[in-house]
Amino acid sequence: MNGFFFKFIFMKIFAVFINTIIGLFFVLSAYYKMYPIEYFEAKIATYGFSGVLVSVISRLVIGFELLIGIFLFYQLTFNKRIQKITMLLVGFFLLINVYDLIVNGNDSNCGCMGMAISFTPLASVFKNIILLILLFISIKYSTIELKVKNEWLVYLCVFVPFTLVLLLKPIYIYNDFKMPLKGKRVDFSIMLNHKGFKGKTYNEDLSKGKKVVAFLSLTCVHCKVAGFKLTGYKASNPELPIYFILNGDSTKMPEFFKAAGGANIGKAHFNGKDDYAAMSGYNLPAVFLLNNSVVEAQFNAESLNKQEILDWFSKK
Numbered sequence: 314m315n316g317f318f319f320k321f322i323f324m325k326i327f328a329v330f331i332n333t334i335i336g337l338f339f340v341l342s343a344y345y346k347m348y349p350i351e352y353f354e355a356k357i358a359t360y361g362f363s364g365v366l367v368s369v370i371s372r373l374v375i376g377f378e379l380l381i382g383i384f385l386f387y388q389l390t391f392n393k394r395i396q397k398i399t400m401l402l403v404g405f406f407l408l409i410n411v412y413d414l415i416v417n418g419n420d421s422n423c424g425c426m427g428m429a430i431s432f433t434p435l436a437s438v439f440k441n442i443i444l445l446i447l448l449f450i451s452i453k454y455s456t457i458e459l460k461v462k463n464e465w466l467v468y469l470c471v472f473v474p475f476t477l478v479l480l481l482k483p484i485y486i487y488n489d490f491k492m493p494l495k496g497k498r499v500d501f502s503i504m505l506n507h508k509g510f511k512g513k514t515y516n517e518d519l520s521k522g523k524k525v526v527a528f529l530s531l532t533c534v535h536c537k538v539a540g541f542k543l544t545g546y547k548a549s550n551p552e553l554p555i556y557f558i559l560n561g562d563s564t565k566m567p568e569f570f571k572a573a574g575g576a577n578i579g580k581a582h583f584n585g586k587d588d589y590a591a592m593s594g595y596n597l598p599a600v601f602l603l604n605n606s607v608v609e610a611q612f613n614a615e616s617l618n619k620q621e622i623l624d625w626f627s628k629k
Contacts (some may be wrong), residue, residue: 325363336386345427356424490613515579528593531561539598540573
């Protein structure tokens with residue numbers, strides 16, 4: 314009898330512990346998705362969303378994760394209801410992971426912990442299965458229902474996470490990004506036979522025909538976001554002639570590609586500060602739509618738009 318009683322008490326305590334750990338996990342997940350939020354927005358865009366809808370969906374997901382995390386972490390109210398909602402959310406994430414695995418393979422970052430911690434779709438599948446098992450145990454053994462008597466406090470707890478996300482990461486509808494190098498010619502001869510030019514994985518002449526060439530720093534967060542977006546564009550439209558010209562410490566390559574992807578992108582590493590800047594300009598990332606080496610459009614990480622690139626590429 315005593316053994317059963319202690320086992321029963323242990324499982325109750327374990328259930329509360331599970332709630333706390335999963336709550337903390339959701340709070341961290343929301344935090345990592347926010348910094349940088351552009352990376353998570355790029356992931357949302359891979360599912361067919363575009364424009365301001367991407368910004369809205371990304372912030373709603375982050376706010377909802379933060380809300381669930383707070384409720385679970387503090388055992389605040391409606392435990393079993395919140396636990397069941399959390400199970401549904403995790404189940405939804407699991408389906409997305411399976412979709413990513415089938416459509417994009419297992420080389421990409423699922424984006425569940427933003428850019429800070431990279432999970433492949435398969436690793437995220439196992440992670441979410443473990444979370445579902447833990448939530449099931451918590452629901453079965455948790456009887457603590459710390460309900461708040463004042464309803465306004467519950468409403469406040471719902472209101473605060475979404476408001477906080479919008480305050481920290483407001484939605485910018487208009488992008489007034491300038492294109493300083495539009496109309497100019499990129500001189501690719503600068504890097505040919507240059508001692509800092511190495512690791513080329515493509516055979517095409519970048520100065521001929523239509524090419525999408527991205528000048529990216531291996532340590533720049535926004536460059537990783539731009540790389541992640543372009544990798545997604547290439548995966549869904551293999552015909553796009555996208556190339557990366559990378560600058561920086563070559564030891565940072567694995568870290569860069571872990572976040573940005575790029576297994577399907579032709580690339581080269583080019584070091585030489587002044588020479589690199591002569592080609593790319595001084596503001597990175599610099600993504601050029603080139604027609605016979607002439608810049609017809611220029612983007613940064615925020616202004617990159619898949620449809621604009623597709624329209625440009627298909628135009629005769």
